[in-house]
Amino acid sequence: MSKAITSVKNASEFFKLLDANDIEFVDFVFSDNRGKLQHTTYARSFIDADFMKEGFYFDGSSIAGWREIHTSDMSLKPDLNRICLDPFTAQPTILVFCDVFDPATGEPYNRCPRQIAKKAEQHLKNTGIADTVYMGPEAEFFIFDDVRYKHGMFESGYKLDSIECPENSNKDYGSDGNTGHRPTVKGGYFPVAPVDSAQDIRSEMLSVLDGVGIEVQKHHHEVAPSQHELGFEFDTLTACADKSQLFKYVVHNVAHAFGQTATFMPKPVQGDNGSGMHCHQSLFKGKEPVFAGDKYANLSQECLWYIGGIIKHAKALNAFTNPSTNSYKRLVPGYEAPVLLAYSAGNRSAACRIPVATSPKARRVEVRFPDPMANPYLSFAAMMMAGLDGIKNKIDPGEAMDKNLYALPADELSKIPTVCRSLREALDSLRDDHTFLLDGDVFTKDMIDAYIDLKMEEVEKFELAPHPIEFEMYYSG
Numbered sequence: 001m002s003k004a005i006t007s008v009k010n011a012s013e014f015f016k017l018l019d020a021n022d023i024e025f026v027d028f029v030f031s032d033n034r035g036k037l038q039h040t041t042y043a044r045s046f047i048d049a050d051f052m053k054e055g056f057y058f059d060g061s062s063i064a065g066w067r068e069i070h071t072s073d074m075s076l077k078p079d080l081n082r083i084c085l086d087p088f089t090a091q092p093t094i095l096v097f098c099d100v101f102d103p104a105t106g107e108p109y110n111r112c113p114r115q116i117a118k119k120a121e122q123h124l125k126n127t128g129i130a131d132t133v134y135m136g137p138e139a140e141f142f143i144f145d146d147v148r149y150k151h152g153m154f155e156s157g158y159k160l161d162s163i164e165c166p167e168n169s170n171k172d173y174g175s176d177g178n179t180g181h182r183p184t185v186k187g188g189y190f191p192v193a194p195v196d197s198a199q200d201i202r203s204e205m206l207s208v209l210d211g212v213g214i215e216v217q218k219h220h221h222e223v224a225p226s227q228h229e230l231g232f233e234f235d236t237l238t239a240c241a242d243k244s245q246l247f248k249y250v251v252h253n254v255a256h257a258f259g260q261t262a263t264f265m266p267k268p269v270q271g272d273n274g275s276g277m278h279c280h281q282s283l284f285k286g287k288e289p290v291f292a293g294d295k296y297a298n299l300s301q302e303c304l305w306y307i308g309g310i311i312k313h314a315k316a317l318n319a320f321t322n323p324s325t326n327s328y329k330r331l332v333p334g335y336e337a338p339v340l341l342a343y344s345a346g347n348r349s350a351a352c353r354i355p356v357a358t359s360p361k362a363r364r365v366e367v368r369f370p371d372p373m374a375n376p377y378l379s380f381a382a383m384m385m386a387g388l389d390g391i392k393n394k395i396d397p398g399e400a401m402d403k404n405l406y407a408l409p410a411d412e413l414s415k416i417p418t419v420c421r422s423l424r425e426a427l428d429s430l431r432d433d434h435t436f437l438l439d440g441d442v443f444t445k446d447m448i449d450a451y452i453d454l455k456m457e458e459v460e461k462f463e464l465a466p467h468p469i470e471f472e473m474y475y476s477g
Contacts, residue, residue: 006213007081011052014080018044018094025093027086028056028076029245030100031113033065033451034323035375037245040076041093052078057103065454066111074109075101082242084212088253095212097242110444111451113377117238120381123440129283129302129391130290135380136234136280136364137244139372141264142226143198143255157468160268164188164197164225183225185272190221198228205230205254212250214243224272234280237384241376248372264372266322267329274330274337277372279321280355281383282364292360296400297345299354299363307352307365308397309390310383311341311417313436314351314369315429317386318420320379321370323455325423325462330371333418338368341417342401349405351419352397369419378451382437389436424459427452 008014018026026047029039040058042051060067060074067074082097100112108115125131149158161168164182171178181194193199202219209232210216217231230251235243248264255262267274283290283306293300310317322331330337343352343365353366365387370379389395405416420426431452437443 004084004211004213006084008083010080011049014052014083015049021085021094022092023094024091025089027089027093027095028078028098029095030076030098031245031375031377032063033111033113033375033378033454035113035245035373035378037249038063039095052080055098055101060100060109065450066109073103075103077101082239084246087208087211087250088257111447113375114238114241116443116447117241117377117381119440119442120384121237123442124283124384124388126440127388127392129388130285132284133237133384134234134280134282134284134364135237135240137240137277137370137372137376137380138229138231138279139244139247139264139277140222140227140229140275141251141262141372142224142268142275143201143228143260143262144226144268145260147261147263151465156465162226166225183221185225186223188221188225188227189223196221201254201258201260202228202230204258205251208250208254209247212246214246222273222275224269224274226269227273227275237380238377241380244376266324266327266371266373268326275372276330276337276368277321277370277374278353278366278368279370279380279383280364280366281380281387283387284361289361289363291365292363297354298357298360302391303363303365304397305390305394306387307343307390308395309386309388309393309436310352310365310367311343311397312390312395313386313433314341314417315420315426316433316437317379317382318369318426319423319430319452319455320382321367321374322419322426323375323379323423324371324373325458327371327373328420328422331369331419331421333413339418340401340405340413341419342405343397344401347402347405350401381442385437385439385442389439422459423455424463427455427459 008017024044025041027039027041029037032038055075055077057073058076059072061072076098078096078098084095086093086095099114100109102109124133144160144162146161166185183195206216206219215233219230222229251262291300291303295301295304331339333339338349338351340351342350344350345354347353351369353368355366357363367383420429434448
């Protein structure tokens with residue numbers, strides 16, 4: 001396809017697109033609750049109009065946290081509003097996003113993340129507060145040359161390598177030589193090449209993203225050696241979550257094509273910055289920005305209440321916005337991550353930042369504690385629901401904190417609430433504080449309970465495993 005195609009109007013137009021581009025396979029994708037894309041591929045010759053309309057069955061018991069084996073049949077229905085040519089397959093393949101339905105009732109499956117995102121957008125319209133929510137995530141990631149890890153009863157550990165690792169300053173690269181140009185610890189933001197070794201791979205990532213219909217903005221090296229960020233345009237909630245899933249797919253596979261490996265793991269490297277996913281968000285009613293006003297930083301009262309909802313429910317939100325045990329290696333007080341639940345204009349040490357805006361339509365809130373392990377459908381929906389609860393109940397966010405929160409005296413610091421310190425705490429918080437998510441049946445109690453059970457499996461696996469550093473601290477004790 002000479003031009004990126006991201007949607008078609010109907011099945012007839014879809015088949016014309018397949019024929020015009022000699023498409024051999026159609027890859028149907030959906031997201032599990034952990035946020036990983038899943039897929040199944042059908043030959044073009046097998047697919048007809050009824051197939052596209054009615055969808056097809058798959059085994060839901062194979063998806064962690066969904067159906068048990070005795071009720072495993074689920075239905076996938078293609079959404080022609082999100083399609084693209086797959087840039088990585090050898091045979092011409094179209095990628096189609098799908099929604100999951102319960103075949104017994106014909107209703108949207110209540111544990112399907114994409115269905116939850118769609119319900120969240122409909123709920124927003126039903127409230128009358130606004131009719132559109134925009135999300136703009138900034139997902140950071142690492143690129144390594146070699147990653148090795150092992151976990152077993154009698155051996156456990158990992159090893160990372162990258163040409164940018166400071167520890168390689170004395171490495172023998174043989175006839176290629178060691179050029180000596182690499183970022184220092186916290187020195188990657190952002191010198192030019194050859195210190196920045198990833199200009200070409202990031203540019204290729206942006207080119208591929210553009211090719212799948214994502215409006216790209218920029219790319220740059222991030223603070224830590226081997227850490228990077230790409231920027232793409234904000235969009236409505238479900239559309240932005242779709243783009244976030246494509247974003248990860250492209251980053252992983254471009255790195256793979258370069259013979260390297262990319263990870264969205266929040267804290268793979270000890271002693272340097274972790275990867276966040278700062279998330280800009282705003283509400284509109286028609287063409288009018290709900291967040292623009294005459295209050296603090298030219299925000300509206302509704303925006304301040306929205307921030308109040310984010311702050312009040314932040315610990316429950318952590319279960320979705322920071323959903324890995326590794327997330328809490330980044331969310332540590334006194335380090336770079338914004339763990340303090342406060343808001344401020346331009347202040348990157350606050351959990352909720354008000355970016356500089358050039359117009360009322362650009363007024364927005366940047367929630368800074370999420371990380372890129374988050375399932376975008378669930379995390380975007382949950383944050384919006386928390387903000388709406390703030391508006392509904394007029395939750396006061398308190399006074400803005402226009403000072404460097406990292407440098408506060410201990411007595412002041414102790415008065416500011418923080419995000420969770422562990423995934424267990426986040427899941428306990430969600431168990432205790434989830435009523436706001438049930439409004440409009442956006443999330444259901446069944447889905448939340450199943451999600452908590454799924455993530456608790458990770459918590460228990462982590463807590464039961466000895467850590468190598470424990471041997472250093474305790475073995476000879």
